[in-house]
Amino acid sequence: MVDAETDCLQVGPLGECMPTDVENWKSEVYGNEIREHLMEFAEEGWESIPEDEHDAWFERFKWWGLYHQRNGQESYFMMRIGTPNGVLKPGQTEVVAEIADEYARGPAQNPEFGDGYVDWTTRQSIQLHWIKLEDIPEIFDKLEANGLSTQQACGDSWRNIVGNPMAGKAPEFVDAWPVIKELNETFKGDDDHANLPRKWKVSVTGSPDGSGQGDINDLALEPAYKEIDGEEVRGFNVRVGGGLSRKEPRLARDIDVFVRPENAADVAGGISALFREHGDREDRYNARIKFLVDEWGTEKMRRVLQEEFVDFELESAGEDIREQYTYNAGGEEHGDLIGVHEQRDGNYYVGLNVLVGRMGADDTLELAAIAEKYGSGEVRISQRQNVMITDIPEAALDDLLDEPLLADYSPDPHPFMRGSVACTGTEFCSLSIVETKNRQVRYARWLKENVELPDGVADFHIHLSGCTASCAQPQIADISLRGMKTRKNGEPVEALDIGLGGGLGENPQFADWVGQRVPADEVPGAIENLLATFEANREGGETFREFIARHDEAELEAFIEPEETSYTDPYMHNTKMTWYPYAEEDGMDASPAPTDGEGNSIDATPADD
Amino acid sequence: MSDRLLSVNAYTTLDLLEGEAEAHEFTESAYAVVNATAPRKNPDHVKLELELDNAELDKLPAHADRVRLTPEQARTIAADLKKYANRVEDNLEDEE
Numbered sequence: 038m039v040d041a042e043t044d045c046l047q048v049g050p051l052g053e054c055m056p057t058d059v060e061n062w063k064s065e066v067y068g069n070e071i072r073e074h075l076m077e078f079a080e081e082g083w084e085s086i087p088e089d090e091h092d093a094w095f096e097r098f099k100w101w102g103l104y105h106q107r108n109g110q111e112s113y114f115m116m117r118i119g120t121p122n123g124v125l126k127p128g129q130t131e132v133v134a135e136i137a138d139e140y141a142r143g144p145a146q147n148p149e150f151g152d153g154y155v156d157w158t159t160r161q162s163i164q165l166h167w168i169k170l171e172d173i174p175e176i177f178d179k180l181e182a183n184g185l186s187t188q189q190a191c192g193d194s195w196r197n198i199v200g201n202p203m204a205g206k207a208p209e210f211v212d213a214w215p216v217i218k219e220l221n222e223t224f225k226g227d228d229d230h231a232n233l234p235r236k237w238k239v240s241v242t243g244s245p246d247g248s249g250q251g252d253i254n255d256l257a258l259e260p261a262y263k264e265i266d267g268e269e270v271r272g273f274n275v276r277v278g279g280g281l282s283r284k285e286p287r288l289a290r291d292i293d294v295f296v297r298p299e300n301a302a303d304v305a306g307g308i309s310a311l312f313r314e315h316g317d318r319e320d321r322y323n324a325r326i327k328f329l330v331d332e333w334g335t336e337k338m339r340r341v342l343q344e345e346f347v348d349f350e351l352e353s354a355g356e357d358i359r360e361q362y363t364y365n366a367g368g369e370e371h372g373d374l375i376g377v378h379e380q381r382d383g384n385y386y387v388g389l390n391v392l393v394g395r396m397g398a399d400d401t402l403e404l405a406a407i408a409e410k411y412g413s414g415e416v417r418i419s420q421r422q423n424v425m426i427t428d429i430p431e432a433a434l435d436d437l438l439d440e441p442l443l444a445d446y447s448p449d450p451h452p453f454m455r456g457s458v459a460c461t462g463t464e465f466c467s468l469s470i471v472e473t474k475n476r477q478v479r480y481a482r483w484l485k486e487n488v489e490l491p492d493g494v495a496d497f498h499i500h501l502s503g504c505t506a507s508c509a510q511p512q513i514a515d516i517s518l519r520g521m522k523t524r525k526n527g528e529p530v531e532a533l534d535i536g537l538g539g540g541l542g543e544n545p546q547f548a549d550w551v552g553q554r555v556p557a558d559e560v561p562g563a564i565e566n567l568l569a570t571f572e573a574n575r576e577g578g579e580t581f582r583e584f585i586a587r588h589d590e591a592e593l594e595a596f597i598e599p600e601e602t603s604y605t606d607p608y609m610h611n612t613k614m615t616w617y618p619y620a621e622e623d624g625m626d627a628s629p630a631p632t633d634g635e636g637n638s639i640d641a642t643p644a645d646d
Numbered sequence: 647m648s649d650r651l652l653s654v655n656a657y658t659t660l661d662l663l664e665g666e667a668e669a670h671e672f673t674e675s676a677y678a679v680v681n682a683t684a685p686r687k688n689p690d691h692v693k694l695e696l697e698l699d700n701a702e703l704d705k706l707p708a709h710a711d712r713v714r715l716t717p718e719q720a721r722t723i724a725a726d727l728k729k730y731a732n733r734v735e736d737n738l739e740d741e742e
Contacts, residue, residue: 320687321687469656
């Protein structure tokens, strides 16, 4: 029924006119009300969700960090725990490990990782899989009793706020943690910012290394200084409209605003409100604020922000310190937080490499124990899927470095191990075209055994994403890999598009896509050939990124020489058509899903024999 | 080479086809992606889109083509596709 005044089919909770479908689902029952329904379904079990309402409910469950897993894995959920800035307080890592151990187990095992594992994500959050609806009440109780939450870790709202995970401890130009904390407390769960046109990704960095990766976020606060009334004020420059997904990656753009830390929440809230009011609600594919910045330009964005969404005079941009950025920059220094680093209080933090971000529950428990034994018990998660143990006294470093766990999660890993990032892939994700994590593990191992990096090349970043959604942030890596399919020996096989020379730093740049549909088993050979070409043609001590930048597209295309090598790939078949890529009987009809709360198959139709 | 234009993920209708672009002066062939979809909100048309892998194109710039269809038009195409699918299948079976 059309509203007579507004000519609107559906007037939303904030008085706005809401288009149909997804917006409708959101308007009927949204935000905190969803929890009640979720708990009811959990009590009554999977089958209590009406089948014709599955889509609607799965969309709503995203408010609570629950993503229904893909075809063949019905009734299982991925659960995302949002940890602002990737901070796990003492005791919390243990809780995560225990939940993984008890609840993140499914009907089959991953040959590389077993089951009951924890995924550290590229937004400094935590993902667990194979979660049963029926276990949600217990899981939420346990999480919330320990200060952890899954609220709005997904959906059209403020996503987990990222930054330098070591905010407050590593040397910083300006303190980011108080701002992150304030933003999280003010906007997460706030009704006015709970129903945005699309996801809202915020990064706040105070350190000079650029490790918050602000350039790929919708809203970035980056360290800056400005002389105001004769005094040097430290605060943040504001950039808006970064984002990787779909086909249109964008860097966050400078809107000529400097903000003091104490005003950061007002300005961030103003931009979020601007997005709420002006973002495209008609076309989800045009909804991210990056497209609004494209359309309006930065001057209009600033003007509208000033006129309609903040009630004080905005300062113009200050001086940034981007020339100091090293994180993911493809420069001469390490572009990550791995290794032993001094904190500003004289203690140390140790960054450990977690290959493709996945850690077994046992190992995670061990990590918690070590953090407790040597440090304060605190653990932090980085956007490269790695973890940091904080607050280690200098005298304890040697003993910590001797711990057996660090043999598997090294503070001094080989560049190929260190540089690997991979998304979830066809193992669980309904969007992915190819298998990712196990593949990248095999790539990293083979490259480490078989390929030498040229002298002085300390880092080599390879990011593998299963599709164009770009969750593994492929566009900002030395080598970007993105899932596709091709034909080999007449058969469809998994393949990867290849991009080169991406990176952040002072002058961020997205990768050049130079190879399409390279069979997945020929990619290591292509990388080997590429590195040989780099070594042979390298000028002086130029970095890989510099080398790529000085060649044109035609030259770069020629650098990609796919080749079969001793590398073998067990996932060449179309893994998205399996119910689980590693199951012995992997056809869809062999799937045990959906299952009840105990994991027993629910027979949809009676057996036919 | 440029980045792909069409998003390609597990929901894309077909991601591995043999495609061809014909111009007066030339013909180019490449692997192709075809997708049928409709807007998630307020779906008021069916979209049929096609992209040839630009890595394999020499003459044509990277591009994706799409047409907007009414439900009737979409069904007309579906019917024709089905008809020709049957015809091809019958012929291939005869050949065996």
